[in-house]
Amino acid sequence: MSLKTGKPTATHSIRSQFWLSCIGQSAPIFSQLGIMVLMVLQGNWLYTILLTPSLIATSALSISNLMTSLKTTHSIKQHSDEGVSEDSTAYPLGSMNVGAPLNALPPVKLQDIVAGHEAVSLGGFLWQGIVHHWLINKDPPKSSDSKADEYYLTMLGSSTQGGFCLNLPKQGPHALVAGTTGSGKSVLLQDWCLSLACKLPPQCVNFVFLDFKGGSAFNLLSKLPHCVGSVSDLNLETSVRAIKALELELKRREQIVADQGVTSFEQLDDPPARLLVVIDEFQALRQQLPDYMDHLVQLASLGRSLGIHLIVCSQSTLGQVSTQMKANMNLNISLRVRDTIQSNELLGSNCAALISPNSPGLGFYTDGEQLTGFYCASCEQAGEIIRQIEQATRFCMLPSPCKLFTAPLPQVLSxxxxxxxxxxxxxxxxxxxxxxxxxxxxxxxxxxxxxxxxxxxxxxxxxxxxxxxxxxxxxxxxxxxxxxxxxxxxxxxxxxxxxxxxxxxxxxxxxxxxxxxxxxxxxxxxxxxxxxxxxxxxxxxxxxxxxxxxxxxxxxxxxxxxxxxxxxxxxxxxxxxxxxxxxxxxxxxxxxxxxxxxxxxxxxxxxxxxxxxxxxxxxxxxxxxxxxxxxxxxxxxxxxxxxxx
CATH class of the missing domain: 3.40.50 (Rossmann fold)
Structure with missing residues (x-):
């Protein structure tokens, strides 16, 4: 599972990038120096003084970036000297404390790690194990409870730190996911939602799925009893209804918090279910419904204290997600991207741009503390897991949660x-x-x-x-x-x-x-x-x-x-x-x-x-x-x- 870079060796590729980076960083400095010399020769001292701070800032930033690139190159050589394969992505990991190289991560199947899988190993059915976990987790803990940190923690695969586990309320409150077509974004989203659905009952967590590429990733997930709304095509009318519904839900939760005289969702006596809004192909939403971006910005800024969380997915986050939204997104996840600019913008490292196209499911994430490599669990049996969740719902006789929105009026009633x-x-x-x-x-x-x-x-x-x-x-x-x-x-x-x-x-x-x-x-x-x-x-x-x-x-x-x-x-x-x-x-x-x-x-x-x-x-x-x-x-x-x- 080595991650090829397309060059003879990873070392040669990084050295080439290092010298190209040197040229790119030094070009603005020489340009500004030339302008300053010209201003001095013409006697324009005022312009010379005004250009001086800009030259200093550009020089400092360039030196910092070059030092980072030099450190990465040195890390590669060190790993090569120690016998680590040069065609692996271990080269950025040694300097970022993320553990073992990605090519050493073992493959994992989702059905073997979701909550309730232990019932299968004992000769039972997955739905029986799911019911067991639902009974244990039927009451969300208060923020002061010692179990609160692990309540929403789910395993999604393997990582350089052991298990690939995410806790959106704690690490988020919102997540930004990037990855090109075929990089494994759909697999990651399915893993995440199915893991939460197996661990928590519908009265504790709900999903809204908004897919703007017309794909099939959410067609299966929309069958979950936890789903309270889904848009799986390019129907703009339904998309507008979904955004309006989320705005109404935000106001409803604000009123609940105000009525009980508390300051946050966690302090409510009987809180509504946490709501995860999963948006795939965010750039399509932004292009087709630009007038509704302010609604999503408001949702991102107020959702944390009201139990509403966004998972925004896009092939490229550059220029697509506003700075106001990014300010509330602490959890950044990147599978393979096409260029180092996207990877650096999301992770602060170019590691995601060096993942091989032949290795879907590999990626990196950072929650502001450290950068971690991961390998998503495969979910070929997603349909069977959903059927087991539905069986658990029938066994517990749980009522279906109310839908947040419906499809528009039909042209003819049946x-x-x-x-x-x-x-x-x-x-x-x-x-x-x-x-x-x-x-x-x-x-x-x-x-x-x-x-x-x-x-x-x-x-x-x-x-x-x-x-x-x-x-x-x-x-x-x-x-x-x-x-x-x-x-x-x-x-x-x-x-x-x-x-x-x-x-x-x-x-x-x-x-x-x-x-x-x-x-x-x-x-x-x-x-x-x-x-x-x-x-x-x-x-x-x-x-x-x-x-x-x-x-x-x-x-x-x-x-x-x-x-x-x-x-x-x-x-x-x-x-x-x-x-x-x-x-x-x-x-x-x-x-x-x-x-x-x-x-x-x-x-x-x-x-x-x-x-x-x-x-x-x-x-x-x-x-x-x-x-x-x-x-x-x-x-x-x-x-x-x-x-x-």
Whole structure:
């Protein structure tokens, strides 16, 4: 497992780098000396004085770097004289007190070192050992407890100090991981997360996975019962939801700490689970969502005291991770990188740039105290380990932790979702409560429940789903009418619609003591206006009217228009109508509930009542997606995907 450098020997390579470093370090000095001589010849003494401190600083820095390079070269020669192979990476280790050379590290399998593996050696199953560790670690220790230092300590492989062990809360609080494609970053992340999941139950540690390269590294890890959110593709909309969810979680934990009057997460009586946010291909996140970098900086600065930790991975950290974030990242890990600049920037040494491409899983880490070489454990059986963790969860009957965020609204709800929508309709304190579909608050999806205690207007153009939504409301009200014994009221349900032959109406009567009855009428014999002046009447009427634009015209003298006017002002009648345009809605106050299908015309949508800020967040596809609407409920705007009837 020797680490070739691509040269005849490692010694020749380092000597070449030493002389190149000498040239690079001395060039700025000679350049500044030349400028100073020119200034002296021209009599510009002021510029000469101003350049002097810069020349001194450059010279001091160059001398320091050259001394470090010379010391490293001397260390190589010393190791060669002692018989250590020159093609190993032992050359930087001797001067950094990191122990044995990397090529001497033994290979390790993850299933042989994770918490619970001892049960397998005794003839049992891994999940049984996992349950044992979960029972031992079910209560996180206080910061003053002697066991606190080892609680989050996990073994991930072998190192030049023995076992490759990391403790993120203690060594971090955040980690920065670098490595080129094929260097073993995915293996390292899988080792880390699986080791923690085997040792600690879901109520003690949770994961959020954000992968911006569309890889499969997190597809397996997202199946862990500890996972509370995962983005495994380049879906920017889902990524934005994840960042917003993390910001809300940060505020929630801040409130918990403030309510208990403590200063940090460790002092809470019943702390929430520690949250590890693992971000792969951070440079892609930074390029595609630059406006959200401030949110991650805030997460890094405040997360330490609130039990939130970042593991940021990137192929190159140069210029990708801001200095504000790096200031809170004490644990730096580097697998193979392409050049010495990246290695020096992360580790203070060029050792990571000299790892062979044929040795994935080898790397170095520093926590501010010393530099240590490591070899990640292989995890070919990651899927089996996850199945054992799932079995342990079922055995312990542990509830799944609440997801921090969900995927965006689907364009079409499945048939099972439609049946679920109908089933949610119920009576609540004598009022009809119906489900319109799924609502979205920008982070999570919820069942959109609406209590029909006021009039409802549905506004949208052709093909957007107005008639479908009217039919959905009708289906749920018919279901409620059939079970109206719990409401204690007599229900009358009227459904009216227009076609080429005029107005047609169908009514259903539900007596809370008798069976339902139905009747039909046409525009030639309209039913009498629905009006009851007694607010304490035991009778409730629902009137559903599709395409009622013409009936809201104040100059319309049609009896049906007069009947609608009376019904809108009758507290015992709940009116649900649909309109093609907001322009027909003369008195919006008559409809506390409004469902607006966006038209794509900003001025018209704002006039309809959709907040401009919400319009900015809507993707362009919302203007053409059937069933995608905005629910306005007493000034609150909610994005909605309506179910099919």
């Amino acid at each position: 048939s099972s979702a439609r049946l679920h929508t109908i089933a949610l309709a119920h009576w609540e304190c004598g009022k009809a409560c119906i489900c319109l579909g799924l609502s979205d608050d920008g982070v999570k999806l919820y069942d959109c429940l609406l209590t029909l205690e006021h009039n409802l207007v549905i506004i949208g153009g052709p093909g957007r789903g107005k008639s479908n939504l009217i039919g959905l409301v009708l289906s749920q009200l018919k279901k409620l009418g059939s079970s109206n014994r719990t409401s204690g009221r007599d229900i009358e349900l009227i459904y009216g619609r227009f076609d080429s032959n005029g107005y047609h109406e169908q009514s259903y009567s539900y007596n809370h003591c008798e069976q339902a009855s139905s009747s039909n009428s046409s525009n030639e014999e309209p039913m009498p206006p629905c009006h009851t002046n007694n607010r304490f009447s035991n009778h409730l009427t629902f009137w559903l009217l599709d395409d009622a634009d013409e009936l809201l015209d104040p100059l319309n003298q049609d009896p049906l228009a007069q009947r609608l006017h009376l019904a809108l002002n009758n507290p015992e009648v709940q009116v649900v109508i649909s309109l093609k345009s907001i322009r027909r809605l003369r008195e919006p106050d008559q409809f506390p509930y409004q469902i607006i299908f966006p038209s794509g015309q900003r001025a018209e949508d704002v006039m309809a009542g959709i907040p401009p800020k919400l319009l900015q967040t809507l993707p362009s596809s919302s203007n053409s997606t059937p069933g995608r609407a905005i629910l306005l409920n007493h000034g609150q705007a909610t994005i909605l995907q309506c179910s099919q009837k």
